Amino acid sequence: METLLREMLEKFLVTHSPSGQEGEMDEAVRPYLERLCDDTWMDARGNLIGRIRGERPEGALVIAAHKDELGAIVERIEPDGRVRLDGTCGIQAWRYGEGPFDLIGDEIVTGVLSVGSTHVSARSADISATKTNRPMDWEAARVVTGLAPDELRAKGVNVGSMAVVARSRKTPMWLGDRVCGYGLDDKGAVAAALLSAQVLRETAADRGGVPPSDVYFAITAAEEIGCSGGRYVARTLPVETMIAIEIAPVAPEYEVTMSAAPVLNYKDRFVYHKGLSDRLCAIGDDLGFGHQRSLFRTMGTDAGEAYRAGQIARAACVCFATENTHGYEMAHFGAILNTGRMLGAYAANPKL
Numbered sequence: 001m002e003t004l005l006r007e008m009l010e011k012f013l014v015t016h017s018p019s020g021q022e023g024e025m026d027e028a029v030r031p032y033l034e035r036l037c038d039d040t041w042m043d044a045r046g047n048l049i050g051r052i053r054g055e056r057p058e059g060a061l062v063i064a065a066h067k068d069e070l071g072a073i074v075e076r077i078e079p080d081g082r083v084r085l086d087g088t089c090g091i092q093a094w095r096y097g098e099g100p101f102d103l104i105g106d107e108i109v110t111g112v113l114s115v116g117s118t119h120v121s122a123r124s125a126d127i128s129a130t131k132t133n134r135p136m137d138w139e140a141a142r143v144v145t146g147l148a149p150d151e152l153r154a155k156g157v158n159v160g161s162m163a164v165v166a167r168s169r170k171t172p173m174w175l176g177d178r179v180c181g182y183g184l185d186d187k188g189a190v191a192a193a194l195l196s197a198q199v200l201r202e203t204a205a206d207r208g209g210v211p212p213s214d215v216y217f218a219i220t221a222a223e224e225i226g227c228s229g230g231r232y233v234a235r236t237l238p239v240e241t242m243i244a245i246e247i248a249p250v251a252p253e254y255e256v257t258m259s260a261a262p263v264l265n266y267k268d269r270f271v272y273h274k275g276l277s278d279r280l281c282a283i284g285d286d287l288g289f290g291h292q293r294s295l296f297r298t299m300g301t302d303a304g305e306a307y308r309a310g311q312i313a314r315a316a317c318v319c320f321a322t323e324n325t326h327g328y329e330m331a332h333f334g335a336i337l338n339t340g341r342m343l344g345a346y347a348a349n350p351k352l
Contacts, residue, residue, distance in 0.1 A: 001198070005191055005337055008032065009179055012187040014170045018071025018162040019088065019225045021104055022046065025067040029190060029219055036197040037217065045232040046221035052200060052347075053214055055207075060214040060239040061350055063196055063343055064230055064302045065189035066223030069182070070326060072138065074103065074161040077152055083111065083143040085163055089225050094135040095327035100166030101143050105156025110166055111145035177333055178258075184322060184329040186223065189245035192320070192340040193217050199344020214238075215347045220302050230302020234311035241276065241314040241350070244303035245339060247331065248319030254294050258321050260334030261290040262342055265317035268299035270307060273314040275352045280316060283345050289338045292321075318342060 015024035026048055033040045037050030048067065054060070072085040072093075083103060087093070093113070101113040115130050126140040143163065145152065152158070165182050172181040179188070197217055201209040216237055221229035234242055248256050248263035256263055262284055264277045277293075284291035307315035320335035 001195060002337060004198070005195060005333070008191040008194060009172055009188065012190060013172045013181045013183055014167055015187070016102065016104060016108070016164050016167065017067055017069050018104065018164050019068040019222045021162050022067045022221055025187070025190070025219070029067065029194070032194045033217065033219070036194065036201065043232065043236065045229050047229045047233050048219040049233070049237070050197065050217040051214060052197065052211060054211045055213070057214050057238060059350065060216060060237070061241045061243070061347055062216040062218050062233060062237055062239045063193050063243050063245065063347065064218040064220050064233065065193040065245040066186045066220045066229065066302060067190055068222055068224050069164060069187070070224055071162045071164045074157065074159055074163060076159065077149045078142070079149065081145060081148045081152065083145065083152070083157070085138050085141065085143065087138050090326050092326070093138050093141045096165055097136065100168050102164055102166045103143060103145070103157045104162045104164065105152070105158070107155050109145055109147070109152065109155050109157050111143040113141055114144050115140050175330065178330045179333050180328065180330045182328060184331045185247040185325060186245070188320065188331050188336050189247070190219055192245050192336050192343070193219070195337065195340025196343035196347060199341055200347045203344060203348035211348055213350060223302055227300060227302050227305040231306050231309060231311060233302070234306030239312060242303040242306055242312045243315070243343060244301040244317045245343070246299070246301050246317055246319045247322035247325055247329070248292070248294065249296065249325045250321055250323045254296065256292055256294050256321055258323065258332050259292070260332055260338055261292050262335055262339045263292040263294055263319040263321060265296055265299070265319055266293060267295040268297070268301065268304055268317070270304045272304065272307065272316050276314045276316045279352050280318060280342060280346060283342050284338070287341060287345060289341070
């Protein structure tokens with residue numbers, strides 16, 4: 001199973017999938033869903049769905065992980081061809097620094113996210129401010145491509161096009177027990193969801209791989225810009241329970257350690273179902289890798305938003321410990337693996 005997880009991370013992390021343009025992830029993920037599930041389809045909102053049919057449809061569960069990554073959006077193409085970006089929710093220019101950035105048009109146009117030369121005075125106001133008293137932001141940064149405005153538009157790059165960190169910077173790095181890269185939020189979670197399907201099949205082998213109730217795997221769209229994909233899933237699928245897989249920020253304010261124990265998020269913008277969360281903690285203990293518990297002050301998830309809207313009966317959020325969230329992330333490889341094991345075990349026996 002470790003080999004499968006590493007294989008998926010190597011494939012998923014190099015894809016480009018800013019919110020609303022997640023086609024590369026769809027192509028990478030779909031073969032795994034089709035192999036593991038009885039049915040696979042794309043819904044009208046762009047969520048990629050797999051279903052393992054259970055002994056009955058009642059009491060169905062959906063395990064959700066979002067496929068979109070943080071992206072910026074083209075605000076303006078200046079007369080000299082430099083491209084000005086605006087951030088979407090959660091993306092900060094200083095997390096990337098100066099370096100390769102990809103503009104997604106009809107084709108990928110690679111440029112350099114730039115602020116300007118360090119050897120300046122206050123006469124170069126934006127550059128000087130970034131140098132002396134404020135972090136790099138989208139106001140100060142531009143993407144330089146070496147192309148004129150008409151050349152960019154001919155390649156499909158225009159106002160409204162998305163931009164992400166360049167593919168040349170996306171190859172994951174393996175650092176001891178950590179996997180490092182951009183977009184582990186939430187491509188690492190997509191891998192964990194697929195692992196949970198594999199575990200479910202193996203755990204329910206004595207019943208022919210059939211769980212007690214239908215289990216859906218929702219690889220959701222547009223989570224980073226408002227969780228609309230997850231809410232659509234909760235509204236349109238016949239499910240009672242939704243569990244989101246997410247990252248757990250390692251920070252001084254949280255009791256989260258960089259370990260192989262998954263983290264149960266009991267509260268972010270909403271309070272999750274305590275009985276379900278407690279059951280998942282018990283499964284982690286029974287399987288021998290344990291669990292962690294935390295509350296996160298500045299997070300929201302597909303499951304939490306659907307639960308808050310009354311679209312599902314129960315919700316939980318299982319996370320894997322991650323440093324540098326929404327930047328060059330470092331996640332505990334064992335925690336991703338054990339998140340999949342925990343959820344696969346629960347789906348095979350979904351009792352509170």
